[in-house]
Every structure is written in C-alpha cells, then in structure tokens.
Amino acid sequence: MVNHKTPEQIAAMREGGKILAEILHELALAARPGISTADLNIKAEAAMARFGVDPSFKGYHGFPASICTAINEEVVHGIPGKRTLDDGDIISIDCGIIHKGMHTDAAVAVMIGKVDPKVVDFVKTTQLALEKAISVIKPGNYVGDIGFAIQNLVESRGYSIVREYTGHGVGVNLHESPEIPNFGTKGKGVMLVPGMTLAIEPIIAMGKRFADTLKDDWTVITRDGLPACQIEHTVVINASGCEVLTKYSGNINSVYPQ
Numbered sequence: 001m002v003n004h005k006t007p008e009q010i011a012a013m014r015e016g017g018k019i020l021a022e023i024l025h026e027l028a029l030a031a032r033p034g035i036s037t038a039d040l041n042i043k044a045e046a047a048m049a050r051f052g053v054d055p056s057f058k059g060y061h062g063f064p065a066s067i068c069t070a071i072n073e074e075v076v077h078g079i080p081g082k083r084t085l086d087d088g089d090i091i092s093i094d095c096g097i098i099h100k101g102m103h104t105d106a107a108v109a110v111m112i113g114k115v116d117p118k119v120v121d122f123v124k125t126t127q128l129a130l131e132k133a134i135s136v137i138k139p140g141n142y143v144g145d146i147g148f149a150i151q152n153l154v155e156s157r158g159y160s161i162v163r164e165y166t167g168h169g170v171g172v173n174l175h176e177s178p179e180i181p182n183f184g185t186k187g188k189g190v191m192l193v194p195g196m197t198l199a200i201e202p203i204i205a206m207g208k209r210f211a212d213t214l215k216d217d218w219t220v221i222t223r224d225g226l227p228a229c230q231i232e233h234t235v236v237i238n239a240s241g242c243e244v245l246t247k248y249s250g251n252i253n254s255v256y257p258q
Contacts, residue, residue, distance in 0.1 A: 002177050003169060004195035009102055010236050013171060013197060016053065016099030017106075017234055017245030023047045024095055024108045025248050027067070031110040033087050037069040041080035044095060056096030056103045056174045063218065068094040068107075075211050075220040075228040076165050076203060087113030090123055092230040096174055103174045105199040106246035107232035119227055122159060122206045126229040129153045129182075129202040137200070137235060137242040141192050147184025150202050154182075160209035161202075162228065165220070170199040170234055194237050197245075201232035 005013070023044060030043055044067045048055055055066035069078045070092040071085065085091060094107035109123050132149045151161055161182045169176030178190040182202050205211070207226035214221060222228050235242040 002190060002196060003172055004193070005171050005197050005236070006195075009171060010195070010197070012100035012102040013104055013234065013236065014243075014245055016097055016102055016104040017247075019051045019053055019099060020095060020097050020104045020106050020234075021246050021248040023051070023097070024093060024106060024246075027093050027095070028108050028110050031085060031091055031093070031112060033085055033113055036082055036084045037071070037078070037080035037091075038082060040069060040093065041065045041067050048097060051097075054098040056098055056105065057094075060174060066095070070094070070220075070228065070230060072227050073221045073225045075162055075205070075222060076230055077218045077220055079216055079218050085112050088115055089113075090115060090119060090227060090229065092228075094230060094232065096170075102172065103170050104234045104246055105170050105174065105201075105232060106234055107201060107230050109229050109231050119206070121157075122204075122227060123229050125154060125157050125159060126202050126204055126231050129204065130200060130231050130233060133200050133202065134233065134235060134242060134244060137192060137198070137237060138240065139193055139237060142187055143178050143180055143189030143192070144184035145186050145192075146200065147181045147189075148186050151183040154202065154204050160205045160207065162205050162209050162211050162220075162222075164211065165203045167199050167201045167232070169197065171197045192237055194239055196237045197234065198237070199232060199234050201230055203230045204228065
C-alpha cells in the first residue's frame with residue numbers, strides 16, 4: 001500500500017533532504033585520488049553526527065556501513081572498504097538518513113580527475129535520465145511514465161538499464177511502495193497523487209545490463225566489467241508537479257566533476 005505523507009511528515013523530509021544534500025556534497029568534495037571508500041564512510045558518519053541524524057542504511061538487513069559506494073564496474077550496494085579512488089574513476093555514493101523519524105535517500109556520481117570522455121558522457125546521461133524522470137512526475141501520471149522516460153533516454157544513447165534494481169517509495173520506511181522500475185510503459189502502474197514521496201534512481205550500465213552479486217552478498221558488479229552509474233533524488237508530489245527534497249542548495253548539481 002502506498003504511504004501518503006502528512007504535511008508534518010513532508011516538512012520533516014524537506015529538512016532531512018537538505019541535510020542529506022549537504023552530507024553528499026561534503027562526500028563528493030572529499031572523493032579524490034587516494035581516498036578509500038572506508039574513509040568516505042567515516043566522513044559520512046561524522047557529518048551525520050554533526051547534523052544530529054541517523055543513518056538509514058547501517059544495519060538495514062545487516063548492511064554494515066552508512067553509505068553504499070560503487071566504483072567503475074560496481075553497480076550498487078558496495079560496502080565501503082580498502083579500495084581507493086584513482087584518477088579516471090567514477091564513483092556513485094548512495095546515502096540515506098533519518099531525521100525526525102523520516103527517511104530521505106539520494107546518490108551522487110563523482111568523476112575523479114581526468115575521466116575518459118566516453119565515460120563522462122555516460123555519467124551525464126545518468127544525470128539527464130534523472131532530470132527527465134523528475135520532469136514527468138505530477139498528479140495523474142503513472143509510475144510507468146517515470147520508467148519510460150528513463151528507459152527511452154538511456155537506451156537511445158546506447159546504454160542499458162540494470163533492471164533488477166529500482167526506485168521506490170520512501171519516508172516512514174527506507175523502502176515503501178510503489179516500486180519504480182527504470183523502464184516501463186506510459187500510462188501503466190500506480191497513479192501518482194499529491195503526498196507521495198519517491199526515491200527516483202536511474203541505475204544504468206555503459207555496456208550490457210547483466211550484473212552479478214559478489215561473495216559479500218551485497219556488492220553488485222556488471223558482468224562485462226564496464227562502468228555503471230547511479231544518481232538519485234527523493235521527491236514529493238505536490239498539486240502541480242513535484243519538489244526535489246535532496247537537491248543541493250549551492251551552485252553544483254548532482255554530478256561533481258573533479
């Protein structure tokens with residue numbers, strides 16, 4: 001069942017979304033050659049403590065960290081550890097927080113140093129897919145419209161949707177109904193109405209869409225070893241469209257070239 005939020009719950013998520021955007025901005029600026037993903041997790045936890053919020057991910061189904069990191073061929077759910085960033089890498093940093101009992105969820109993609117222009121185009125396509133999806137979120141449209149918008153853009157540029165991983169409702173719980181696939185058919189699925197809060201997250205592969213989970217039971221990698229990318233925002237549907245709750249208020253958007 002879809003959980004429609006009260007004005008008070010939306011206000012809490014709006015506050016939490018601003019905090020989460022600040023935390024991800026800090027992590028994006030820290031993501032430079034030589035830093036380990038474990039160090040990024042430490043920085044995330046320090047920022048959460050400073051803002052007085054709790055991590056959504058840590059302990060969720062046993063996940064051991066407060067952020068998920070995905071470098072190059074890693075798709076989603078990477079456990080922060082010893083792996084360090086190198087010049088030319090891309091990394092998606094996924095983070096969720098709890099503020100006043102409400103979850104928000106977002107992810108940024110960071111390009112490290114001199115990145116292959118083909119990979120830059122790929123990352124920018126992920127960002128454009130997110131923006132395209134957000135542009136169709138309004139009352140009376142459907143979940144299928146969101147998936148169609150993402151799929152149409154991504155596949156028209158020669159990339160693939162990793163279909164096993166989707167967006168979702170968010171708020172009272174980290175994952176709520178409805179599930180929001182990054183592919184779909186216009187006019188199909190759950191109708192969008194005011195008060196719904198959604199995590200929209202294109203998850204795409206530069207090569208083929210097939211992916212496998214490593215022996216840690218969390219980290220997902222592309223089967224062909226080519227890069228993957230995830231960028232995510234939490235939004236709330238209002239009377240005329242939607243409001244992005246996790247957008248950074250400064251002059252840098254969700255992709256952070258270094």
